[in-house]
């Protein structure tokens with residue numbers, strides 16, 4: 146038995162294309178991306194890093210509500226997102242707002258989501274996504290269902306969902322990957338292993354050496370990827386997508402990543418459970434630094450270009466927060482009327498009660 150386990154774990158080596166110095170170490174796995182596409186990938190990561198900094202500042206000023214920092218996870222988030230097509234469906238976790246934005250969610254709506262405003266949970270027509278899931282793992286079951294629905298409707302599209310290392314301990318995680326595997330549903334299950342579930346280290350989460358190997362019991366493909374290497378993340382997701390639309394079933398992708406900031410802005414202090422050494426070990430793997438070196442060596446990126454992206458991100462944030470401020474304040478009746486297609490009798494009563502109060 147031990148030999149079987151060892152042999153399985155041995156198969157799950159970390160897939161990497163760019164090393165920490167931005168050097169290509171796996172030429173044959175290099176995805177086919179044009180120069181413009183490579184630059185676009187960098188643009189999205191830089192923009193998202195700035196968006197994160199601005200969101201943290203806005204939260205501290207009391208202008209945003211719930212916020213889960215993303216710095217460190219850009220390659221994992223945007224490398225997967227960049228492999229998607231418009232018709233694909235995203236089922237994100239609470240930290241996965243950047244993927245939604247690049248899939249078409251306007252920034253002001255992302256800010257309204259942070260404020261708990263119902264308008265922030267309404268995707269524009271044509272943006273195939275759910276709003277970020279707070280219940281750990283629940284989106285895995287939903288993704289299996291969305292993917293199966295796409296298969297039944299003969300759509301050439303996939304459902305992609307995200308959870309964390311902690312999420313893999315939930316029953317929903319296993320139910321989702323198992324069901325999707327049994328029905329060969331076109332789903333991509335991403336586990337962003339940032340080593341901590343709030344303060345719980347991944348070593349306390351499971352006895353398994355990798356989270357990717359959990360795919361084996363579900364009979365689906367699994368791969369562990371260097372989550373700080375945007376090219377490896379992109380290549381793995383692209384392949385998973387192609388297999389899924391060919392009818393070959395789902396894939397579980399574990400990205401090895403790190404969040405530099407606190408779990409959320411609601412009082413978490415990472416210095417209580419992480420050492421400075423661990424932080425600096427991971428900062429050396431930074432996805433932006435690595436990809437910047439790669440692009441600069443190809444003559445595709447400069448400080449000037451990066452500054453343009455930074456300025457654009459700052460301007461967009463300013464405009465979007467203004468736009469969010471201009472959306473009428475949420476009323477209790479808004480909450481009630483956006484909950485059900487048809488209201489149950491008790492909510493109808495409450496709706497009338499609040500409507501009367503609000504008109505005073």
Ligand SMILES: Cc1ncc(C[n+]2csc(CCOP(=O)(O)OP(=O)(O)O)c2C)c(N)n1
Pocket residue numbers: 240279280281282308309310311312313337339341342343408
């Ligand atoms: C079902 C459920 N249990 C507990 C929580 C409280 N909770 C919020 S985040 C979190 C940790 C999740 O860690 P991980 O899956 O590693 O994701 P990360 O935040 O690191 O991206 C927990 C336990 C929750 N939201 N839902």
Ligand SMILES: [Mg+2]
Pocket residue numbers: 309310311337338339340341342343
């Ligand atoms: Mg985690």
